[in-house]
Amino acid sequence: MKVNQPMTDVPFIEIEDLYFSRGEHDIFRGVNMTIPQGKVTAIMGPSGTGKTTLLKLIGGQLTPDRGRVLIDGQEVHSLSRKALFALRKRMGMLFQSGALFSDLDVFENVAFPLRVHTDLPDAMIRDLVLLKLQAVGLRGARKLTPAELSGGMARRVALARAVALDPELILYDEPFVGQDPISMGVLVQLIKRLNQALQLTSVVVSHDIKETLSIADYLYLIADGQVVAHGTPQTLDTNQDPRVSQFVHGEPDGPVPFHYPAESFYRDILGHA
Amino acid sequence: MQSKFKQGATQITRLGRKGCDAMEALGRAGVFLGQSAVGIPSREGWRLWLRQMHFVGVLSLAIVLVSGLFIGMVLALQGYTILVDFGAEQALGQMVALSLLRELAPVVAALLFAGRAGSALTAEIGLMKATEQLTSMEMIGVDPLRRVVAPRLWAGFVALPILTVGFSVVGIWGGYLVGVEWLGVFEGSYWSNMQASVSFINDVGNGMIKSLVFAVVVTWIAVFQGYDLVPTSEGISRATTRTVVYSSLAVLGLDFVLTAVMFGGL
Numbered sequence: 001m002k003v004n005q006p007m008t009d010v011p012f013i014e015i016e017d018l019y020f021s022r023g024e025h026d027i028f029r030g031v032n033m034t035i036p037q038g039k040v041t042a043i044m045g046p047s048g049t050g051k052t053t054l055l056k057l058i059g060g061q062l063t064p065d066r067g068r069v070l071i072d073g074q075e076v077h078s079l080s081r082k083a084l085f086a087l088r089k090r091m092g093m094l095f096q097s098g099a100l101f102s103d104l105d106v107f108e109n110v111a112f113p114l115r116v117h118t119d120l121p122d123a124m125i126r127d128l129v130l131l132k133l134q135a136v137g138l139r140g141a142r143k144l145t146p147a148e149l150s151g152g153m154a155r156r157v158a159l160a161r162a163v164a165l166d167p168e169l170i171l172y173d174e175p176f177v178g179q180d181p182i183s184m185g186v187l188v189q190l191i192k193r194l195n196q197a198l199q200l201t202s203v204v205v206s207h208d209i210k211e212t213l214s215i216a217d218y219l220y221l222i223a224d225g226q227v228v229a230h231g232t233p234q235t236l237d238t239n240q241d242p243r244v245s246q247f248v249h250g251e252p253d254g255p256v257p258f259h260y261p262a263e264s265f266y267r268d269i270l271g272h273a
Numbered sequence: 274m275q276s277k278f279k280q281g282a283t284q285i286t287r288l289g290r291k292g293c294d295a296m297e298a299l300g301r302a303g304v305f306l307g308q309s310a311v312g313i314p315s316r317e318g319w320r321l322w323l324r325q326m327h328f329v330g331v332l333s334l335a336i337v338l339v340s341g342l343f344i345g346m347v348l349a350l351q352g353y354t355i356l357v358d359f360g361a362e363q364a365l366g367q368m369v370a371l372s373l374l375r376e377l378a379p380v381v382a383a384l385l386f387a388g389r390a391g392s393a394l395t396a397e398i399g400l401m402k403a404t405e406q407l408t409s410m411e412m413i414g415v416d417p418l419r420r421v422v423a424p425r426l427w428a429g430f431v432a433l434p435i436l437t438v439g440f441s442v443v444g445i446w447g448g449y450l451v452g453v454e455w456l457g458v459f460e461g462s463y464w465s466n467m468q469a470s471v472s473f474i475n476d477v478g479n480g481m482i483k484s485l486v487f488a489v490v491v492t493w494i495a496v497f498q499g500y501d502l503v504p505t506s507e508g509i510s511r512a513t514t515r516t517v518v519y520s521s522l523a524v525l526g527l528d529f530v531l532t533a534v535m536f537g538g539l
Contacts, residue, residue, distance in 0.1 A: 061412075
Protein backbone atom coordinates (compact mmCIF):
# COMPACT_ATOMS: atom_id res chain seq x y z
CA MET A 1 0.00 0.00 0.00
CA LYS A 2 1.32 3.41 -0.89
CA VAL A 3 1.00 5.74 1.98
CA ASN A 4 3.47 8.52 1.32
CA GLN A 5 2.34 10.34 -1.76
CA PRO A 6 1.01 13.66 -2.96
CA MET A 7 -2.41 12.70 -4.27
CA THR A 8 -3.05 15.46 -6.76
CA ASP A 9 -0.43 14.91 -9.47
CA VAL A 10 0.32 12.43 -12.22
CA PRO A 11 3.14 10.24 -10.88
CA PHE A 12 6.35 9.94 -12.89
CA ILE A 13 8.37 7.93 -10.37
CA GLU A 14 6.81 5.48 -7.95
CA ILE A 15 8.83 3.85 -5.21
CA GLU A 16 7.05 0.98 -3.54
CA ASP A 17 8.04 -0.74 -0.31
CA LEU A 18 11.77 -0.30 -0.95
CA TYR A 19 14.29 -2.18 1.17
CA PHE A 20 18.02 -1.82 0.73
CA SER A 21 20.96 -2.74 2.92
CA ARG A 22 24.74 -2.71 2.75
CA GLY A 23 26.12 -5.65 4.68
CA GLU A 24 24.50 -5.61 8.11
CA HIS A 25 23.43 -1.99 7.81
CA ASP A 26 19.82 -1.38 6.74
CA ILE A 27 19.63 1.79 4.67
CA PHE A 28 15.97 1.67 3.63
CA ARG A 29 13.21 -0.18 5.43
CA GLY A 30 10.03 0.10 3.42
CA VAL A 31 10.27 3.44 1.65
CA ASN A 32 7.25 4.54 -0.36
CA MET A 33 7.28 7.67 -2.51
CA THR A 34 5.51 9.11 -5.48
CA ILE A 35 7.26 11.78 -7.48
CA PRO A 36 4.91 13.85 -9.61
CA GLN A 37 5.52 14.74 -13.23
CA GLY A 38 6.69 18.25 -14.09
CA LYS A 39 7.39 19.24 -10.48
CA VAL A 40 10.45 19.75 -8.33
CA THR A 41 10.46 17.12 -5.61
CA ALA A 42 13.06 17.36 -2.88
CA ILE A 43 14.33 14.43 -0.86
CA MET A 44 15.90 15.69 2.33
CA GLY A 45 17.39 14.20 5.41
CA PRO A 46 20.44 14.24 7.62
CA SER A 47 23.82 13.12 6.23
CA GLY A 48 24.20 9.39 5.90
CA THR A 49 20.51 8.60 5.57
CA GLY A 50 20.97 7.24 2.05
CA LYS A 51 19.74 10.11 -0.12
CA THR A 52 22.37 9.52 -2.80
CA THR A 53 21.75 5.77 -2.53
CA LEU A 54 18.08 6.45 -3.25
CA LEU A 55 19.02 8.33 -6.44
CA LYS A 56 21.21 5.40 -7.47
CA LEU A 57 18.28 3.05 -6.88
CA ILE A 58 16.06 5.27 -9.00
CA GLY A 59 18.69 5.35 -11.76
CA GLY A 60 19.04 1.56 -11.67
CA GLN A 61 22.68 1.62 -10.59
CA LEU A 62 21.84 -0.28 -7.44
CA THR A 63 19.32 -3.07 -7.02
CA PRO A 64 16.99 -3.07 -4.01
CA ASP A 65 16.68 -6.06 -1.69
CA ARG A 66 12.92 -5.77 -1.90
CA GLY A 67 10.32 -3.48 -3.42
CA ARG A 68 10.31 -1.76 -6.78
CA VAL A 69 10.93 1.52 -8.52
CA LEU A 70 8.76 2.51 -11.47
CA ILE A 71 9.69 5.31 -13.85
CA ASP A 72 6.89 6.30 -16.20
CA GLY A 73 5.33 2.88 -15.58
CA GLN A 74 8.51 0.88 -16.29
CA GLU A 75 9.93 -1.20 -13.47
CA VAL A 76 13.58 -0.11 -13.45
CA HIS A 77 15.13 -3.20 -11.94
CA SER A 78 13.40 -5.72 -14.15
CA LEU A 79 14.51 -4.03 -17.39
CA SER A 80 17.15 -5.61 -19.60
CA ARG A 81 20.52 -3.83 -19.75
CA LYS A 82 19.60 -2.43 -23.19
CA ALA A 83 16.18 -1.23 -22.06
CA LEU A 84 17.69 0.33 -18.94
CA PHE A 85 20.16 2.32 -21.03
CA ALA A 86 17.31 3.38 -23.32
CA LEU A 87 15.37 4.60 -20.26
CA ARG A 88 18.42 6.49 -19.02
CA LYS A 89 18.49 8.49 -22.25
CA ARG A 90 15.34 10.14 -20.90
CA MET A 91 17.09 11.06 -17.66
CA GLY A 92 19.84 13.42 -16.64
CA MET A 93 21.78 13.28 -13.43
CA LEU A 94 23.83 15.96 -11.75
CA PHE A 95 26.50 14.30 -9.64
CA GLN A 96 27.81 15.77 -6.43
CA SER A 97 31.36 15.74 -7.83
CA GLY A 98 30.31 16.82 -11.31
CA ALA A 99 31.79 13.57 -12.70
CA LEU A 100 33.00 15.28 -15.86
CA PHE A 101 35.05 13.22 -18.30
CA SER A 102 38.62 14.18 -17.55
CA ASP A 103 39.91 13.46 -21.07
CA LEU A 104 37.41 15.86 -22.69
CA ASP A 105 37.25 19.66 -22.46
CA VAL A 106 34.16 21.52 -21.28
CA PHE A 107 32.67 21.78 -24.76
CA GLU A 108 33.13 18.09 -25.52
CA ASN A 109 31.73 17.09 -22.12
CA VAL A 110 28.49 18.89 -22.89
CA ALA A 111 28.52 17.64 -26.49
CA PHE A 112 29.05 14.03 -25.38
CA PRO A 113 25.38 12.98 -24.97
CA LEU A 114 24.49 14.73 -28.25
CA ARG A 115 27.27 13.00 -30.15
CA VAL A 116 26.45 9.51 -28.85
CA HIS A 117 22.66 9.69 -29.00
CA THR A 118 21.92 11.87 -32.04
CA ASP A 119 23.01 12.18 -35.65
CA LEU A 120 22.96 15.96 -35.56
CA PRO A 121 25.52 17.76 -37.73
CA ASP A 122 28.52 19.31 -35.99
CA ALA A 123 27.27 22.85 -36.57
CA MET A 124 24.00 22.10 -34.78
CA ILE A 125 25.77 20.33 -31.93
CA ARG A 126 27.98 23.39 -31.56
CA ASP A 127 24.96 25.69 -31.35
CA LEU A 128 23.20 23.47 -28.82
CA VAL A 129 26.28 23.15 -26.64
CA LEU A 130 26.85 26.90 -26.68
CA LEU A 131 23.19 27.44 -25.72
CA LYS A 132 23.52 25.10 -22.77
CA LEU A 133 26.82 26.63 -21.69
CA GLN A 134 25.36 30.12 -22.02
CA ALA A 135 22.51 29.05 -19.73
CA VAL A 136 24.98 28.07 -17.01
CA GLY A 137 27.21 31.09 -17.65
CA LEU A 138 30.24 29.15 -18.87
CA ARG A 139 30.24 29.72 -22.63
CA GLY A 140 33.60 31.44 -22.24
CA ALA A 141 35.07 28.42 -20.44
CA ARG A 142 34.35 25.95 -23.22
CA LYS A 143 37.99 25.24 -23.99
CA LEU A 144 39.01 24.56 -20.40
CA THR A 145 39.62 21.05 -19.18
CA PRO A 146 37.81 19.73 -16.07
CA ALA A 147 41.08 20.00 -14.10
CA GLU A 148 41.05 23.76 -14.72
CA LEU A 149 37.56 24.28 -13.29
CA SER A 150 36.58 25.14 -9.73
CA GLY A 151 34.12 22.84 -7.96
CA GLY A 152 31.24 25.22 -8.62
CA MET A 153 32.11 25.59 -12.29
CA ALA A 154 32.42 21.82 -12.69
CA ARG A 155 28.92 21.44 -11.19
CA ARG A 156 27.52 23.97 -13.66
CA VAL A 157 29.18 22.24 -16.63
CA ALA A 158 27.75 18.96 -15.36
CA LEU A 159 24.32 20.59 -15.24
CA ALA A 160 24.71 21.76 -18.85
CA ARG A 161 25.64 18.20 -19.80
CA ALA A 162 22.73 16.73 -17.82
CA VAL A 163 20.22 18.86 -19.78
CA ALA A 164 22.00 18.53 -23.15
CA LEU A 165 19.43 16.04 -24.44
CA ASP A 166 16.48 17.88 -22.87
CA PRO A 167 15.59 14.92 -20.64
CA GLU A 168 12.21 14.33 -19.04
CA LEU A 169 13.71 13.69 -15.62
CA ILE A 170 16.68 15.20 -13.84
CA LEU A 171 18.16 13.84 -10.64
CA TYR A 172 20.21 16.37 -8.68
CA ASP A 173 22.60 14.96 -6.11
CA GLU A 174 23.41 17.65 -3.52
CA PRO A 175 23.56 20.45 -6.11
CA PHE A 176 24.28 23.21 -3.57
CA VAL A 177 27.14 21.62 -1.64
CA GLY A 178 30.35 23.65 -1.69
CA GLN A 179 28.92 26.50 -3.77
CA ASP A 180 29.70 30.14 -3.10
CA PRO A 181 26.62 32.34 -2.52
CA ILE A 182 26.59 33.64 -6.10
CA SER A 183 26.88 30.19 -7.69
CA MET A 184 24.31 28.87 -5.21
CA GLY A 185 21.82 31.58 -6.24
CA VAL A 186 22.52 30.89 -9.92
CA LEU A 187 21.99 27.16 -9.45
CA VAL A 188 18.75 27.65 -7.57
CA GLN A 189 17.46 29.88 -10.36
CA LEU A 190 18.69 27.49 -13.04
CA ILE A 191 16.97 24.48 -11.52
CA LYS A 192 13.76 26.46 -11.15
CA ARG A 193 13.90 27.95 -14.65
CA LEU A 194 14.83 24.68 -16.32
CA ASN A 195 11.97 22.93 -14.62
CA GLN A 196 9.46 25.54 -15.68
CA ALA A 197 10.77 26.04 -19.22
CA LEU A 198 11.22 22.38 -20.14
CA GLN A 199 8.42 20.92 -17.97
CA LEU A 200 10.96 18.56 -16.42
CA THR A 201 10.44 16.30 -13.51
CA SER A 202 13.18 17.15 -11.04
CA VAL A 203 14.32 15.23 -8.00
CA VAL A 204 16.63 17.22 -5.75
CA VAL A 205 18.52 15.43 -3.03
CA SER A 206 19.85 17.95 -0.55
CA HIS A 207 20.20 18.98 3.04
CA ASP A 208 20.41 22.70 2.27
CA ILE A 209 17.06 23.62 3.73
CA LYS A 210 16.63 27.24 2.66
CA GLU A 211 17.57 26.73 -0.98
CA THR A 212 15.67 23.50 -1.32
CA LEU A 213 12.50 24.84 0.28
CA SER A 214 12.63 27.80 -2.12
CA ILE A 215 12.40 25.65 -5.26
CA ALA A 216 10.64 22.45 -4.19
CA ASP A 217 6.98 21.84 -4.92
CA TYR A 218 6.93 18.79 -2.71
CA LEU A 219 9.27 17.36 -0.09
CA TYR A 220 10.09 14.02 1.44
CA LEU A 221 12.09 13.83 4.62
CA ILE A 222 13.89 10.55 5.23
CA ALA A 223 15.50 9.34 8.42
CA ASP A 224 16.16 5.91 9.94
CA GLY A 225 15.56 4.24 6.59
CA GLN A 226 12.02 5.51 6.24
CA VAL A 227 10.03 8.50 5.08
CA VAL A 228 9.31 10.39 8.28
CA ALA A 229 7.39 13.26 6.73
CA HIS A 230 6.25 14.55 3.37
CA GLY A 231 4.32 17.47 2.10
CA THR A 232 4.65 20.91 0.61
CA PRO A 233 7.36 23.23 1.99
CA GLN A 234 4.70 25.10 3.99
CA THR A 235 3.31 22.00 5.70
CA LEU A 236 6.81 20.74 6.52
CA ASP A 237 7.81 24.06 8.02
CA THR A 238 4.95 23.85 10.51
CA ASN A 239 5.20 20.09 11.10
CA GLN A 240 5.23 19.29 14.85
CA ASP A 241 7.04 15.93 14.57
CA PRO A 242 10.22 16.40 16.66
CA ARG A 243 12.42 14.71 14.01
CA VAL A 244 11.05 17.02 11.30
CA SER A 245 11.27 20.07 13.48
CA GLN A 246 14.86 19.28 14.51
CA PHE A 247 15.95 18.91 10.89
CA VAL A 248 14.03 21.84 9.41
CA HIS A 249 15.13 24.23 12.16
CA GLY A 250 18.68 22.84 12.41
CA GLU A 251 18.52 22.06 16.13
CA PRO A 252 21.60 20.18 17.41
CA ASP A 253 19.66 18.34 20.11
CA GLY A 254 16.73 16.10 19.38
CA PRO A 255 15.67 12.61 18.31
CA VAL A 256 18.23 12.55 15.47
CA PRO A 257 21.52 11.97 17.30
CA PHE A 258 24.62 13.98 16.46
CA HIS A 259 26.93 11.17 17.57
CA TYR A 260 27.46 7.93 15.73
CA PRO A 261 26.32 5.05 17.98
CA ALA A 262 29.12 4.18 20.44
CA GLU A 263 29.89 2.84 23.91
CA SER A 264 29.57 5.23 26.84
CA PHE A 265 32.16 8.03 26.61
CA TYR A 266 33.09 7.50 30.28
CA ARG A 267 33.89 3.81 29.76
CA ASP A 268 35.69 4.58 26.49
CA ILE A 269 37.97 7.16 28.16
CA LEU A 270 38.80 4.68 30.93
CA GLY A 271 39.68 2.11 28.31
CA HIS A 272 36.86 -0.31 29.25
CA ALA A 273 34.97 -0.09 25.95
CA MET B 274 40.48 -29.05 22.88
CA GLN B 275 37.16 -27.50 21.98
CA SER B 276 38.80 -24.14 21.33
CA LYS B 277 41.35 -25.79 19.01
CA PHE B 278 38.53 -27.46 17.14
CA LYS B 279 36.72 -24.14 16.90
CA GLN B 280 39.87 -22.45 15.62
CA GLY B 281 40.33 -25.13 12.99
CA ALA B 282 36.71 -24.81 11.90
CA THR B 283 37.12 -21.05 11.60
CA GLN B 284 40.20 -21.51 9.42
CA ILE B 285 38.32 -23.93 7.17
CA THR B 286 35.38 -21.54 6.97
CA ARG B 287 37.74 -18.71 6.04
CA LEU B 288 39.41 -20.84 3.39
CA GLY B 289 36.04 -21.86 1.99
CA ARG B 290 34.90 -18.23 1.89
CA LYS B 291 38.08 -17.23 0.06
CA GLY B 292 37.52 -20.02 -2.43
CA CYS B 293 33.92 -18.93 -2.98
CA ASP B 294 35.03 -15.29 -3.41
CA ALA B 295 37.67 -16.33 -5.94
CA MET B 296 35.16 -18.36 -7.93
CA GLU B 297 32.66 -15.52 -7.81
CA ALA B 298 35.30 -13.05 -9.05
CA LEU B 299 36.22 -15.43 -11.85
CA GLY B 300 32.56 -15.70 -12.84
CA ARG B 301 32.19 -11.92 -12.77
CA ALA B 302 35.31 -11.56 -14.88
CA GLY B 303 33.95 -14.06 -17.41
CA VAL B 304 30.63 -12.25 -17.72
CA PHE B 305 32.52 -8.97 -17.93
CA LEU B 306 34.68 -10.27 -20.81
CA GLY B 307 31.63 -11.59 -22.65
CA GLN B 308 29.68 -8.36 -22.27
CA SER B 309 32.61 -6.15 -23.29
CA ALA B 310 34.34 -8.01 -26.08
CA VAL B 311 31.37 -9.32 -28.02
CA GLY B 312 29.54 -7.02 -30.40
CA ILE B 313 29.96 -5.10 -33.62
CA PRO B 314 31.83 -1.82 -33.15
CA SER B 315 30.31 1.40 -34.43
CA ARG B 316 32.27 4.03 -36.39
CA GLU B 317 32.88 5.78 -33.09
CA GLY B 318 34.03 2.43 -31.67
CA TRP B 319 36.73 2.14 -34.35
CA ARG B 320 37.92 5.67 -33.56
CA LEU B 321 38.15 4.85 -29.85
CA TRP B 322 39.95 1.60 -30.67
CA LEU B 323 42.53 3.46 -32.76
CA ARG B 324 43.10 5.89 -29.91
CA GLN B 325 43.69 3.01 -27.51
CA MET B 326 46.01 1.33 -30.03
CA HIS B 327 48.12 4.44 -29.78
CA PHE B 328 47.94 4.40 -25.99
CA VAL B 329 48.65 0.73 -25.33
CA GLY B 330 50.55 -0.12 -28.54
CA VAL B 331 52.52 2.82 -29.89
CA LEU B 332 53.47 4.12 -26.47
CA SER B 333 54.72 0.65 -25.44
CA LEU B 334 56.82 0.36 -28.58
CA ALA B 335 59.96 2.03 -27.22
CA ILE B 336 60.25 -0.10 -24.07
CA VAL B 337 59.49 -3.33 -25.98
CA LEU B 338 61.95 -2.64 -28.81
CA VAL B 339 64.77 -1.53 -26.53
CA SER B 340 64.25 -4.62 -24.36
CA GLY B 341 64.17 -6.80 -27.47
CA LEU B 342 67.44 -5.34 -28.66
CA PHE B 343 69.24 -5.97 -25.38
CA ILE B 344 67.81 -9.46 -24.96
CA GLY B 345 68.92 -10.38 -28.48
CA MET B 346 72.40 -9.01 -27.74
CA VAL B 347 72.69 -10.89 -24.45
CA LEU B 348 71.43 -14.09 -26.07
CA ALA B 349 74.08 -13.85 -28.78
CA LEU B 350 76.83 -13.13 -26.28
CA GLN B 351 75.87 -15.96 -23.93
CA GLY B 352 75.18 -18.35 -26.82
CA TYR B 353 78.49 -17.62 -28.46
CA THR B 354 80.51 -18.34 -25.32
CA ILE B 355 78.87 -21.78 -25.06
CA LEU B 356 78.72 -22.66 -28.77
CA VAL B 357 82.29 -21.68 -29.46
CA ASP B 358 83.51 -24.39 -27.05
CA PHE B 359 81.92 -26.97 -29.36
CA GLY B 360 82.97 -25.21 -32.54
CA ALA B 361 79.30 -24.62 -33.26
CA GLU B 362 79.20 -20.81 -33.27
CA GLN B 363 77.79 -20.96 -36.83
CA ALA B 364 74.52 -22.09 -35.22
CA LEU B 365 74.23 -18.80 -33.33
CA GLY B 366 71.56 -17.38 -35.65
CA GLN B 367 69.44 -20.50 -35.23
CA MET B 368 69.76 -20.36 -31.44
CA VAL B 369 68.92 -16.65 -31.19
CA ALA B 370 65.95 -16.90 -33.55
CA LEU B 371 64.41 -20.00 -32.00
CA SER B 372 64.83 -18.71 -28.44
CA LEU B 373 63.21 -15.44 -29.34
CA LEU B 374 60.40 -16.69 -31.55
CA ARG B 375 59.36 -19.61 -29.38
CA GLU B 376 59.85 -18.22 -25.90
CA LEU B 377 61.46 -14.93 -25.09
CA ALA B 378 59.59 -12.60 -27.43
CA PRO B 379 56.05 -13.69 -26.45
CA VAL B 380 56.84 -13.98 -22.75
CA VAL B 381 59.01 -10.92 -22.19
CA ALA B 382 56.86 -8.69 -24.43
CA ALA B 383 53.79 -9.82 -22.43
CA LEU B 384 55.52 -9.12 -19.11
CA LEU B 385 56.60 -5.67 -20.31
CA PHE B 386 53.13 -5.04 -21.69
CA ALA B 387 51.58 -5.95 -18.33
CA GLY B 388 53.91 -3.54 -16.54
CA ARG B 389 53.59 -0.65 -18.98
CA ALA B 390 50.13 -0.81 -20.56
CA GLY B 391 48.29 -3.18 -18.19
CA SER B 392 48.97 -1.16 -15.06
CA ALA B 393 48.08 2.06 -16.89
CA LEU B 394 44.78 0.55 -18.10
CA THR B 395 43.88 -0.52 -14.58
CA ALA B 396 44.75 2.86 -13.08
CA GLU B 397 42.91 4.79 -15.80
CA ILE B 398 39.69 2.78 -15.60
CA GLY B 399 39.95 2.73 -11.80
CA LEU B 400 40.30 6.47 -11.59
CA MET B 401 37.33 6.88 -13.93
CA LYS B 402 35.36 4.68 -11.55
CA ALA B 403 36.55 6.54 -8.43
CA THR B 404 35.61 9.92 -9.91
CA GLU B 405 32.16 8.61 -10.94
CA GLN B 406 32.91 9.06 -14.64
CA LEU B 407 31.74 5.52 -15.39
CA THR B 408 28.57 6.05 -13.38
CA SER B 409 27.83 9.34 -15.12
CA MET B 410 28.37 7.61 -18.46
CA GLU B 411 25.82 4.98 -17.46
CA MET B 412 23.37 7.69 -16.44
CA ILE B 413 23.81 9.37 -19.84
CA GLY B 414 22.66 6.07 -21.33
CA VAL B 415 26.08 4.98 -22.60
CA ASP B 416 27.32 1.55 -21.62
CA PRO B 417 30.87 1.94 -20.24
CA LEU B 418 31.59 -1.67 -21.13
CA ARG B 419 31.11 -0.81 -24.79
CA ARG B 420 32.53 2.70 -24.67
CA VAL B 421 35.45 2.42 -22.25
CA VAL B 422 36.28 -1.26 -21.81
CA ALA B 423 35.77 -2.77 -25.30
CA PRO B 424 38.18 -0.45 -27.19
CA ARG B 425 40.87 -1.06 -24.58
CA LEU B 426 40.36 -4.82 -24.64
CA TRP B 427 40.57 -5.06 -28.41
CA ALA B 428 43.51 -2.68 -28.58
CA GLY B 429 45.38 -4.95 -26.15
CA PHE B 430 44.40 -8.09 -28.12
CA VAL B 431 45.85 -6.61 -31.32
CA ALA B 432 48.76 -4.56 -29.97
CA LEU B 433 50.64 -7.25 -28.04
CA PRO B 434 51.09 -9.69 -30.95
CA ILE B 435 52.37 -6.78 -33.09
CA LEU B 436 54.74 -5.73 -30.31
CA THR B 437 55.93 -9.33 -30.06
CA VAL B 438 56.81 -9.33 -33.77
CA GLY B 439 58.76 -6.09 -33.23
CA PHE B 440 60.51 -7.63 -30.22
CA SER B 441 61.59 -10.68 -32.25
CA VAL B 442 62.83 -8.67 -35.23
CA VAL B 443 64.84 -6.25 -33.12
CA GLY B 444 66.14 -9.12 -30.95
CA ILE B 445 67.40 -11.01 -33.99
CA TRP B 446 69.06 -7.82 -35.18
CA GLY B 447 70.64 -7.33 -31.74
CA GLY B 448 71.99 -10.90 -31.94
CA TYR B 449 73.41 -10.08 -35.37
CA LEU B 450 75.14 -6.94 -34.02
CA VAL B 451 76.86 -8.86 -31.24
CA GLY B 452 77.42 -12.19 -33.01
CA VAL B 453 78.42 -11.04 -36.48
CA GLU B 454 79.59 -7.43 -36.13
CA TRP B 455 81.35 -7.80 -32.80
CA LEU B 456 82.33 -11.45 -32.23
CA GLY B 457 83.00 -12.23 -35.89
CA VAL B 458 80.56 -15.06 -36.62
CA PHE B 459 80.23 -15.50 -40.38
CA GLU B 460 77.24 -13.47 -41.58
CA GLY B 461 76.15 -16.01 -44.17
CA SER B 462 75.93 -18.82 -41.63
CA TYR B 463 74.10 -16.59 -39.12
CA TRP B 464 71.25 -15.98 -41.59
CA SER B 465 71.27 -19.25 -43.52
CA ASN B 466 71.20 -21.45 -40.40
CA MET B 467 68.33 -19.36 -39.16
CA GLN B 468 66.45 -19.71 -42.46
CA ALA B 469 67.04 -23.43 -42.59
CA SER B 470 65.96 -24.20 -39.03
CA VAL B 471 63.07 -21.83 -38.33
CA SER B 472 59.71 -23.22 -39.39
CA PHE B 473 57.11 -20.60 -40.10
CA ILE B 474 54.22 -22.65 -38.75
CA ASN B 475 55.91 -24.40 -35.83
CA ASP B 476 58.07 -21.59 -34.55
CA VAL B 477 56.67 -18.26 -35.80
CA GLY B 478 53.06 -19.50 -35.76
CA ASN B 479 53.22 -21.06 -32.31
CA GLY B 480 54.98 -17.99 -30.94
CA MET B 481 52.21 -15.82 -32.28
CA ILE B 482 49.54 -18.09 -30.80
CA LYS B 483 51.28 -17.75 -27.43
CA SER B 484 51.39 -14.00 -27.84
CA LEU B 485 47.69 -13.84 -28.69
CA VAL B 486 46.79 -15.92 -25.63
CA PHE B 487 48.94 -13.67 -23.42
CA ALA B 488 47.37 -10.58 -24.99
CA VAL B 489 43.87 -11.79 -24.10
CA VAL B 490 44.82 -12.78 -20.57
CA VAL B 491 46.89 -9.69 -19.69
CA THR B 492 44.40 -7.18 -21.12
CA TRP B 493 41.46 -8.98 -19.59
CA ILE B 494 43.10 -8.96 -16.16
CA ALA B 495 44.07 -5.28 -16.51
CA VAL B 496 40.67 -3.92 -17.51
CA PHE B 497 38.75 -6.15 -15.13
CA GLN B 498 40.91 -5.14 -12.18
CA GLY B 499 40.27 -1.49 -13.08
CA TYR B 500 36.54 -1.95 -13.48
CA ASP B 501 36.05 -4.10 -10.39
CA LEU B 502 38.22 -2.22 -7.89
CA VAL B 503 37.18 -0.50 -4.68
CA PRO B 504 36.94 3.15 -5.77
CA THR B 505 39.47 4.65 -3.36
CA SER B 506 43.11 5.65 -3.76
CA GLU B 507 44.15 2.53 -1.89
CA GLY B 508 41.83 0.45 -4.04
CA ILE B 509 43.45 1.79 -7.22
CA SER B 510 46.92 1.12 -5.87
CA ARG B 511 46.05 -2.45 -4.89
CA ALA B 512 44.33 -3.18 -8.20
CA THR B 513 47.31 -1.87 -10.18
CA THR B 514 49.65 -4.12 -8.22
CA ARG B 515 47.28 -7.07 -8.69
CA THR B 516 47.26 -6.48 -12.45
CA VAL B 517 51.04 -6.77 -12.70
CA VAL B 518 51.30 -9.73 -10.31
CA TYR B 519 48.38 -11.76 -11.70
CA SER B 520 49.35 -11.02 -15.31
CA SER B 521 52.97 -12.03 -14.78
CA LEU B 522 52.02 -15.27 -13.03
CA ALA B 523 49.38 -16.06 -15.65
CA VAL B 524 51.83 -15.43 -18.49
CA LEU B 525 54.54 -17.63 -16.97
CA GLY B 526 52.11 -20.40 -16.03
CA LEU B 527 50.37 -20.39 -19.38
CA ASP B 528 53.73 -20.32 -21.14
CA PHE B 529 54.62 -23.63 -19.57
CA VAL B 530 51.28 -25.18 -20.52
CA LEU B 531 51.44 -23.88 -24.09
CA THR B 532 55.07 -24.94 -24.50
CA ALA B 533 54.22 -28.40 -23.25
CA VAL B 534 51.37 -28.65 -25.76
CA MET B 535 53.23 -27.08 -28.72
CA PHE B 536 56.75 -28.41 -28.34
CA GLY B 537 56.60 -31.02 -25.59
CA GLY B 538 54.54 -33.52 -27.54
CA LEU B 539 51.60 -33.46 -25.09
